[in-house]
Amino acid sequence: MMAAIVPNTPSVPLRYSTPVGGVAGTSFKPEHLPAILDAGPQRDFFEVHAENYMGAGGPPHRALETIRRDHPLSLHGVCMSIGGPQPLDKAHLARFRGLVARYQPALVSEHLAWSTHETSFFNDLLPLPYTDATLRCVCDHIDQVQEAIRRPLLLENPSTYVAFQDSSMSETNFIRSVAERTGCGLLLDVNNVFVSATNHGFSALEYLADFPLAHVGEIHLAGHAEQADDEGDLLLIDSHDGPVTDAVWKLYEIVIQRRGPVPTLIEWDSKIPDWPMLRAEAAAAQTILDHCAETALMENRHAA
Template sequence: MTANAKLSASSAARSLRFPAHPVAGLAGTSFKHEHLPAILANGKPKGFFEVHAENYMGAGGPPHRALEAIRRDNPVSLHGVCMSIGGPQPLDKVHLERFGSLVERYEPALVSEHLAWSTHETTYFNDLLPLPYTEATLARVCDHIDEVQERIGRPILLENPSTYVAFRESTMSETQFIRSIARRSGCGLLLDVNNVFVSATNHGFSALDYLADFPLSQVGEIHLAGHAEQADDEGERLLIDSHDGPVADAVWTLFEIVIGRCGPVPTLIEWDSKIPDWPILKAEAAAAQAILDRASAGASRDNSHAA
C-alpha cells in the first residue's frame, strides 16, 4: 500500500461527525463571521468555505459556533498559514497538534499549507517568507510535509508562494522545486493563480511559461485573489498579494487557461481585508463557478462524443 493510500485509509476508518459534502467542481469563498447571517439567510449555498486554521485553535467560543454552523451544510477547506513548512527549524509540535486536532474536529474536504516560512526561534512573523530552491531546502520541506501528513492522517495541498525577492543560491526553478516536493512527499498542490501573476510581474518572467511547467495534474485546489500595485525603490512596478479586492482581469484569464488544461478543480476566492458585503464576495465566487461549470459541460460533451 502506498503512503497516500495508508493516509486515506486511516482517515476513512474514523466515524464522521459531519456530512461528507462533495467539493469537486465547486467554487468557494473565504469564510468571514460578519457574513454568517447573510449566508444562513440565503439557505444552503452551492460552494465551499475556507478558514484559516490559526483562527480556530482555541477550544471553543463564537468562532467555533460559527464554523460549526457553516460546516453542517457545506464542505470546508482548512488553510494553515503559520506552520512554517519551509523554515530551517523543526516544526512547532504544539502548533502541529492543534492543527491536527482541527482536522479531526471539522473533517475538512481540503487541507492546505504554504511553501514558505514565518518563524525564527520564538519569533512569529506576519508574512509568508520565501526560501531558496536548493536540495537542502527540498529535503527539509519534504521532511516537514511528511511530519504534517503523518499527524493528520491524509495528504495536504501545498501552495505556491507570491515572491518579491529571489535567492542567488537557488539551483532549480520554483516549478522544478514544487514538482520534486510533490513527487517525494506524495502531497497535492494548491495552485494560487494570483500568486503566479504577482511573482511573474515582480520578477519579469512569463506567467504562461510558469503554468506550462507547473504539475497541473497534482493540483487539488485553486486560489484566486486580488492584489495591490505599488512601486519599488527604483520606481518599478511592484505587485503585492493583498487579498483586499476583486480578482484582476489578467488573473481571470490565467484561471480560464488553467481550467481548460486541468478541468474544474475546486476554486476559492480569497478576500481577507477590506472585507466587502456578502453579495460582492458571492458574486466573485459565482464568476469562478461559471467558468468551472463551462469546463464540466465541455468535458461531458467530449465524453459523450467519445462514447
C-alpha cells in the same frame, strides 16, 4: 497530552469529509454569517485560516460549527513554517491536527513558505531558496504533517518579492519534486503566479505550462495591490483586498482548460465587501468551472 489541547468534537454530526469537486467557494468571514444562513445551503464551500480557530471554543467555533453543518470546509494553515530550517512546532502541529479531527474538512492546505526563526514568529509568508537542502527539509516537514493528520496536504505556491541567488532549481521543478517525493497535493494560487511573474519579470504562461497541474487539488484566486518599488517600477502585493483582476481570470481559464474543474476558492481577507459582492466573485469562477465540465462532457459524448 493531545486530549488537553484538541477541542471537543461538536455534538451535531458533520456531513462533508469528501472532495468537493469542481465547485467555487469563498473565505468565511463571521460578519457574513447571517446572510449565508438566510440563503440556505448552497453549492459552495468555505475556507478558514486554521490559526483563527486554535482556541478551545467561544464564538469563533460556534460560527464555524454552524457553517460546517451544511457546507464543505477547507482548512488553510498559514503558520506551520513548512519551509523553515527549524523543526516544526509540535504544539502548533497538534492544534492543527485537532482541527482536522474536529471539523473533517474536505481540503487541508499550507504554504510553501517560512514564518518563524528561533523564538520569533513573523506575520508574513517568507520565501525560501530552491536548493537540494531546502527540498529535503520541506519534504521532511510535509511528511510529518501528513503523518499527523493522516491525509494528504495541499501545498500552496508562494507570491514572492525577492529571489535567492543560491537557488539551484526553478520554483516549478522544486514544487514538482516535493509533490513526487511526499505524495502531497498542490494548491495552485493563480494570483500568486501573476504577482511573482510581474515582480520578477518572467512569463506567467510559461510558469503555468511547467507547473505540475496533475497534482493540483485546489485553486486560489484573489485580488492584488499595485505599488512602486524603490526604482519606480511596478510592484504587485498579494493583498487579498479586492476583486480578481482580468489578467488573473484569463490565467485561471487557461488552467481550468488544461487541468479540468477543481475546487476554487476566492480569497478576500481585508477591506471585506458585503456578502453579495464576494458571492458574485465565486459565481464568476463557478461559470468557468461549469463551462469546462460541460465542454468535456460534450467531447466525451462525441468520442463515444
